[in-house]
Amino acid sequence: MQRTFVAKNEEIGKSWNREWYVVNADGKRLGRLATEIAVILQGKHKPIYTPHVDTGDYVIVINAERIDLTGEKWDKKLYQRHSGYIGGLKELTYRRLIEKRPTMPVKEAIRRMLPKSKLGKSMLRKLKVYEGPAHPHGPQSPKELEIDA
Numbered sequence: 001m002q003r004t005f006v007a008k009n010e011e012i013g014k015s016w017n018r019e020w021y022v023v024n025a026d027g028k029r030l031g032r033l034a035t036e037i038a039v040i041l042q043g044k045h046k047p048i049y050t051p052h053v054d055t056g057d058y059v060i061v062i063n064a065e066r067i068d069l070t071g072e073k074w075d076k077k078l079y080q081r082h083s084g085y086i087g088g089l090k091e092l093t094y095r096r097l098i099e100k101r102p103t104m105p106v107k108e109a110i111r112r113m114l115p116k117s118k119l120g121k122s123m124l125r126k127l128k129v130y131e132g133p134a135h136p137h138g139p140q141s142p143k144e145l146e147i148d149a
Contacts (some may be wrong), residue, residue: 007050016048018126019057020142022135025106026063028147031069034109036147037061041123043112054122054134059145061129065102079108103129116121 007016017084021040025033039045043055070078097104107129114120128137 005048007048007053007055009053012053012055016046016055020060020137020140021057021145022060022062022137022142023145023147024063024133025061025139026066027068030105030109031142033061033067033147034106034113035128037110038113038147041110041126050121054119056123057125058126058140058142059128060135060142061103061127062133062135063131064106064129065098065131067106080106102131 012018023033025039026088037059040059041056042055043049046055050054074095075093079092079097081090082088083090092100094105107124107127110127111120111124114129128135
């Protein structure tokens with residue numbers, strides 16, 4: 001009788017190597033890019049995918065400041081945070097956030113698509129986001145990943 005394969009944490013580093021991918025975000029839509037990257041970080045594109053084990057690969061996103069949005073989201077999309085004090089709600093539009101921290105919208109969109117647990121945090125550590133076209137991960141020899149977004 002054939003048994004169902006279940007990946008274990010010990011096996012992931014030894015017998016199943018993690019790949020490195022580089023994604024150029026220039027002109028891509030934010031949400032569509034984020035969903036594809038979240039799938040790769042979780043490992044859902046692999047036949048060994050197991051929901052309770054981090055089987056995903058590393059993803060490097062370059063040109064994060066040149067990502068695109070549709071419609072009037074540049075001025076209407078809000079990013080909110082709260083200091084914890086009364087009246088401590090801070091709001092920034094997408095346009096202002098891109099000026100201050102160009103990599104944050106990409107990282108936030110992907111973070112919100114991952115599991116909200118320790119497992120999700122370990123998946124997010126495999127995401128590297130950079131403003132320009134340069135990145136320091138040359139020795140890992142990442143593969144170019146084309147995402148139709």
